[in-house]
Amino acid sequence: MDKNTVNMLKRIGRVCRPLLAVALALILALAPVSTVWARSGGRIGGGSFRSPTFSAPRSAPVYPSYGGGFGFPLVVPFFWGGGGGLLTLLLLIGAGSFLVRSLRSAVSEDGDEGVADLPVTVAQVKVGLLASARQLQKDMNALALEADTQSPEGLSQLLQEVTLGLMRYSDYWAYGHAQAEKLPLSRAESLFYQASLQERSKFSAETLSNRNNQIQQVPQAVLKRAAAEIPDVGEYLVVTLLVAYRGNSGTLPVVKSAADLRQCLLQLASIPAERIVAIEVLWTPQLEGDTLSAEALLTEYPEMRLL
Structure with a gap:
């Protein structure tokens, strides 16, 4: 061409x-409400790959020292009993300039480059549940309205609440998937947000969202009208958990059974708050009474395996 x-x-x-x-x-705009809202979705998340709160702890900069422990590159000739004149002044200026450049270099090398090379693990766990676990939709909706998604402690609590909630409904698990990849910070950020966008693109509409304590929700009147027109033909609910964290908490097992899926959730729930970089919890459908058909689940989530 x-x-x-x-x-x-x-x-x-x-x-x-x-x-x-x-x-x-x-x-x-013109399609029937039941068609448009057939795949309503919810989202809870927070954290940042750039915010100091979630960045790697930096060690104290190591300042260069030169002879005598004074931090000067040369011995300044103070002439006791009668000034050094212009020569002393020039030497002082030169020493100060060298020291400033050394300090800047030390901070840069110990900070920005170290954070950029920091390994971050991005983990994904997906759970497909039978539609009879409808109470889970109410639980997720309530969590979205109440969760603190702007602090490490709040994100840690969110992670534990979601994993615990999913395990309470383990009798309804039908499909599962898990994977984890350890990458440098910049690549981990790209992978995390790419995975988030991919999951969100499966929603016809994001009807409830709490991102960094910014809550967005479709008006209740619209939700009630949409819910009333949803045909009761679905069979499944899907919850996706994305977690980015510093370091490595072990390789997630390949999900072949409910026991494997439970192990994955337990590993994520045990991640300390100070190691969490970002979290996103996505679930579909979000509207109470709305569910996915078996065909839709297998089409949109081909990576999930039957448990």
Whole structure:
């Protein structure tokens, strides 16, 4: 394909993208409520790969020392009993300049580069439950409205509440999946948000969200109208847990049974608050009474295995 053809296709793509966006908006606006809301989704999350609260602890900078322990690169000639004149002044300026550059270099080497190379593990656990575990939807909705998602302690509590809630409904587990990957900080950040966007793209609408204590919810009148028109044909609920944390808490087992899935949840629940970098909990459907069909689950979550 020649260069002119490639450029022409790029121009067509730029023109078509806004039109496609408008068309999608019209479809969502005009489609029946039961169709639009068939895959409502909820999201709870917080943390940051850039915020100092969640960054790696930095050790105290090591300042260079040169002879005598005074931190100067040379011995300043103070002439007792009668000034050093211009020569002394110039030497003092030179020593101060060298010291400032050394301090900046030490802080930079011990801080930014160390954080950039810091290993972070990104773990994903997905649980597919039978639709008869409807109470879980109410539990997740209540947690979204109450959870503190802006502090390490709050995120740790969120992680424990979700894992504990899922284990309470272990009798309803039908499918499961888990994976974990240890990466440098920058790559871990990309993987985490890519996984989050991929899961959120499976929702027809994100009807409830709590991100860093910023709660967004579709008006109750709309939710009630939508819930009343949802056909009761679904069979499953899906909860996805994404956790980024410093260090390594062991490799998550391959999920082949309920026991494997329970082990994965226990490992994540045991991560200390100070090691948590970011968390996202996503579940679908979010609307009470809304459920996924078996076909939708197998299509959207092909990685999950039957337990």
